[in-house]
Amino acid sequence: MAILFNFLKPLLxxxxxxxxxxxxxxxxxxxxxxxxxANNLPTPSRVSYLLRSLNxxxxxxxxxxxxxxxxxxxxxxxxxxxxxxxxxxRMTDPQQAQAWIQSHVQPYHTQTKITxxxxxxxxxxxxxxxxxxxxxxxxxxxxxxxxxxxLSNDIYVAHAHSAGILGNSFPPSSGSFRQDLAEYxxxxxxxxxxxxxxxxxxxxxxxxxxxxxxxxxxxxxxxRPNAGTIDPITNLKYDNMLYAQIDAVHSAIKAMGYSxxxxxxxxxxxxxxxxxxxxxxxxxxxxQYNGNLFRRIQQNQGTPAKPSEPIDIYVFALFNENLxxxxxxxxxxxxxYPDGTPVYNIGLQGFLPRMDYSAAKKNxxxxxxxxxLVLVFFIHF
Numbered sequence: 001m002a003i004l005f006n007f008l009k010p011l012l013x014x015x016x017x018x019x020x021x022x023x024x025x026x027x028x029x030x031x032x033x034x035x036x037x038a039n040n041l042p043t044p045s046r047v048s049y050l051l052r053s054l055n056x057x058x059x060x061x062x063x064x065x066x067x068x069x070x071x072x073x074x075x076x077x078x079x080x081x082x083x084x085x086x087x088x089x090r091m092t093d094p095q096q097a098q099a100w101i102q103s104h105v106q107p108y109h110t111q112t113k114i115t116x117x118x119x120x121x122x123x124x125x126x127x128x129x130x131x132x133x134x135x136x137x138x139x140x141x142x143x144x145x146x147x148x149x150x151l152s153n154d155i156y157v158a159h160a161h162s163a164g165i166l167g168n169s170f171p172p173s174s175g176s177f178r179q180d181l182a183e184y185x186x187x188x189x190x191x192x193x194x195x196x197x198x199x200x201x202x203x204x205x206x207x208x209x210x211x212x213x214x215x216x217x218x219x220x221x222x223x224r225p226n227a228g229t230i231d232p233i234t235n236l237k238y239d240n241m242l243y244a245q246i247d248a249v250h251s252a253i254k255a256m257g258y259s260x261x262x263x264x265x266x267x268x269x270x271x272x273x274x275x276x277x278x279x280x281x282x283x284x285x286x287x288q289y290n291g292n293l294f295r296r297i298q299q300n301q302g303t304p305a306k307p308s309e310p311i312d313i314y315v316f317a318l319f320n321e322n323l324x325x326x327x328x329x330x331x332x333x334x335x336x337y338p339d340g341t342p343v344y345n346i347g348l349q350g351f352l353p354r355m356d357y358s359a360a361k362k363n364x365x366x367x368x369x370x371x372x373l374v375l376v377f378f379i380h381f
Contacts, residue, residue: 030056030058030293030294030297030313030314030315031056031058031059031060031080031312031313031314031315032051032056032058032059032060032314032315032317032318032335033059033060033062033266033267033269033314033315033316033317033318034047034059034060034061034068034317034318034319035062035316035317035318035319035321035324036062036063036065036321037321037323037324038319038320038321038322038323038324038338039322039323040322040338041319041321041338042338042339042340042352043067043071044065044067044068044070044071044072045071046340046352046353047068047071047318047352048071048072048075048077049351049352049353050336050340050351050352051077051318052075052077053351054348056077057076057077057078058077058078058079058080058314059072059077059078059079059080060079060080060082060118060266060314061079061080061081061082062082062084062121063081063082063083063084064081064082064083064104064105066104066107066108069081069108069112069114070108070112072112073108073111073112074111075112076113077112077113078113078114078115079112079113079114079115079116080115080116080117080118080266080314081104081105081114081116081117081118082117082118082121082160083100083117083118083119083120083138083142084120084121085120085121085123085131087100087119087120087138088119088120088123088131088134088135088138089130089134089138091119091134091137091138091139091141091142092134092137092138092141093141094141094144094145096141097138097141097142097144097145098144098145098148098149100142100145101142101145101146101149101151102149105117105151105155106149106151109151109154109155114154114155115154115155115156116155116156116157116158117142117146117155117156117157117158118158118159118160118200118266119135119138119139119142119157119158119159120135120138120159120160121159121160122160122161122162122164122202123135123159124161124162124165124181124184124185125161125162125164125165132184135159135184135188136184136187136188136191139157139158139159139188139191140191142157143157143191143195152195156195156196156197156198157191157195157197158192158197158198158199158200158266159188159200160200160201160202160266160267161199161200161201161202162201162202163201163202163203163204163245163249165177165178165181165185166178166245166248166249166252167179168248169244169245169248170229170244170248171229171231171232171233171234172231172234172236172238172244172245172247172248172250172251172304172305173231173233173234173236173247173251173305174233174248174251175247175248175249175250175251175252175255176251176252176255177252177255177256182256185256186256189253189256189258189261190258192258192261193258193260193261198261198262198263198264198312199249199253199261199262199263199264200263200264200265200266201245201246201249201263201264201265201266202265202266202267202268202316203242203245203246203265203267203268204267204268204269204270205221205240205241205242205245205268205270205289206221206269206270206271206280206281206289206329208221208241209221209279209280210274210278210279210280210281213279213280216241218280218285220239220240220241221240221241221242221289222240222270222285222288222289222292223239223240223242223288223289223292223293223296224288224292225239226239229244231304234304234305236304236305237304238304242265242268242293243303243304243311246263246265246303246311247303247304247305247306249263250263250303250305250306251305262309262312264311264312264313264314265311265312265313265314266314267314267315267316268293268313268314268315268316269286269289269290269315269316269317269333270285270286270288270289270290270333271286271328271329271330271332271333272286272287272320272332272333272334272343272344273328273329273331273332274327274328274329274332275327275328275329278327278328278329281328281329281332283343283344284344286333286343286344287344287345287346290315290335290346291346291347293313293315294315294346297310297311297313315335316333317333317334317335318334318335318336319334319335319336319337319338320332320333320334320336320337320338320343321333321334322338335348336352339352340352
């Protein structure tokens with residue numbers, strides 16, 4: 001009997017550890033961008049297990065991958081799904097917009113919580129004027145389709161803008177949009193007011209530091225203790241660049257005559273590796289940025305201009321994506337390597353199962369049930 005106990009003891013300790021992990025895990029209180037431009041990522045069912053072990057309840061996709069939506073069925077995870085830029089022209093056609101919703105949303109919406117559809121990504125900072133002209137009609141086409149199908153109360157429509165749409169961002173109270181984009185943005189803001197939907201912005205203090213490392217204090221962009229900056233108009237103090245950027249967007253929206261539109265951060269993050277000229281792209285800085293940001297979010301902080309409104313943020317990204325084009329930093333924004341190990345330590349205690357959990361669970365006992373059987377065995381003997 002002693003020999004059997006000694007043999008099973010390591011297994012029992014492992015099972016108890018995993019059981020504790022599932023019972024009490026770190027809740028990020030933040031959304032996660034789940035990009036898939038890679039050829040080495042775990043299956044969606046394993047990713048579902050990882051995110052639920054972290055108590056992540058909000059995920060943003062760049063498409064409407066049916067495998068992902070199915071893997072998260074009957075969970076509490078809320079999804080932002082995306083329509084790529086290549087869909088814009090088609091979405092201006094009401095029939096095509098409705099057909100897309102019927103094919104990519106309706107079959108999954110009853111079991112997977114889809115809360116938002118992003119129509120395109122960072123269109124206004126590109127150079128395709130046809131896409132710019134199609135953006136608002138495409139958003140309107142998708143929204144009308146949701147109305148026709150009785151889904152508009154559950155799902156809102158938005159577009160993820162680059163912070164490059166700002167013409168001025170400091171001081172935050174003087175934030176304004178670029179004049180050459182004013183016509184497009186005015187129509188989009190009017191759409192958000194009419195549909196009671198938020199304005200999405202992709203904000204990366206990393207870019208500001210990378211471009212001017214001698215002028216932008218690293219402590220200021222990494223949420224570390226620093227002297228901060230004072231807005232001379234409002235006398236509000238900013239101790240980090242991200243919050244200043246968010247309030248600059250608030251001010252830019254207000255300057256165009258709108259005051260009731262919520263601002264959400266659809267992307268922010270920091271790369272752990274970059275090319276030689278990408279200053280600041282290190283694991284240490286990425287850990288500082290994301291770790292300090294998580295702590296701020298868990299405190300339900302608002303920005304200095306809107307202190308009572310907790311910020312809704314989606315961090316970029318869940319995994320390193322090895323097929324992303326561009327500089328090395330683009331492939332190194334992940335919190336995790338594809339094998340489920342953290343890229344750096346910020347206290348995340350998630351668990352990525354080695355096997356495909358969705359396939360294995362039909363033939364395997366849950367950990368708690370297996371533990372109970374083992375304990376009953378020892379009590380009996």
